[in-house]
Amino acid sequence: HILQRLEDHFGDQPNQTVSQDLKGRRILITAGPTFEDLDPVRFLGNRSTGKMGIALAEAAAARGAGVELILGPTHLSTTAANITTTPVRSAREMHAAALQRWPECTDAILCAAVADYRPETVATDKIKKKDGELTLSLVRNPDIAAELGNNKLADQRVVGFALETENGVENARKKLLRKNLDFIVLNSPRTAGAAFGHDTNQIQLIDRNKVTAFELKTKREVADDILDRLAADKPTP
């Protein structure tokens, strides 16, 4: 009965007061980093932990959506109901998984920090060190947001994320237009308490017409702000 009491205390309690405004929507969410292997041991990674994406998945499921969560390598996970998690490692694996699920989804929120580049070749054996410098050739990875955005149907919505350290709004809006996104979430690792690894985040929602700035909040609250915008933007039947 200790387990039961812990379960009662920490478990996910269905909150009957949460609006089911995303009922009927099927939302593809990418989350976490991607790791691009150089050899069996080394990889190119990034600081994303998946916290923001997992918060989005849990908030969307609580609001009635079915969620397809494509999750990069992280020690975090979720066991909330109505979330199907597909674990992936590399950008190409994430790309393949996202494209496979996209036709059955109404919305995509591309929260993962996908590596822009991967090593040109992956060594089968561990690369031995030598004296002096080493040059690594990197090639571009597929752009999941651009592919989904530029191939979406009239009743599909695509939301992107932008992590910028300079000229945030300008760069984010360029990205929005180039990738044909419905709106984009801008955050900066320079803001105290925001972005990678933190439990809080501070965002701006940017679309073709306007910029909406939010306060620093928990990632779950930020998730609900993003989903409020998505819920208001109903697919045309």
Added chain:
Amino acid sequence: HILQRLEDHFGDQPNQTVSQDLKGRRILITAGPTFEDLDPVRFLGNRSTGKMGIALAEAAAARGAGVELILGPTHLSTTAANITTTPVRSAREMHAAALQRWPECTDAILCAAVADYRPETVATDKIKKKDGELTLSLVRNPDIAAELGNNKLADQRVVGFALETENGVENARKKLLRKNLDFIVLNSPRTAGAAFGHDTNQIQLIDRNKVTAFELKTKREVADDILDRLAADKPTP
């Protein structure tokens, strides 16, 4: 009292039957990976999780040693008594922390998977992606094992780790000689259930004269096998 019962069940219980054969020894242990930043977001990493090094730290402390644990970026940690943890991120940070503590230590077990290379320059702002290829220039990191091994006093012992995907024993012994180690622990990511991320490991202990092969065991049991060798090799007073 739930917390108390959990503590009783899961807590570290001082086991009075554990031999205190490392009493009086002060052991420097490096553990985990190192991450080498390219910019505020991206880094070069490796698959080490720190499990083996943390198991070594806990086993050594249980056998009476004082432990200086220099721990690379990982979500794992230890709260066991008599372990001082110094968290570091890059190879150069680990190098500086190890060199600072080494003069007060009797032994070093260099279990961390230290990056051999780091990016030549670290960008202050996130590197923007461009079309086509990108070339990354990498430079060698300091070799902590070689520095400690080649500068140890007569009463100091240095133990290295080798992770090899091919010609394991041959490469490990070359490393042992070049870095003037007392012995070296060889493991392979190719062995099922061994090395990175697993709870088990299978090792060979290699010194100038012999190779001793062990069965697949839990990392804590492997830690005790390594410490048995270290305990037998008493510092000359």
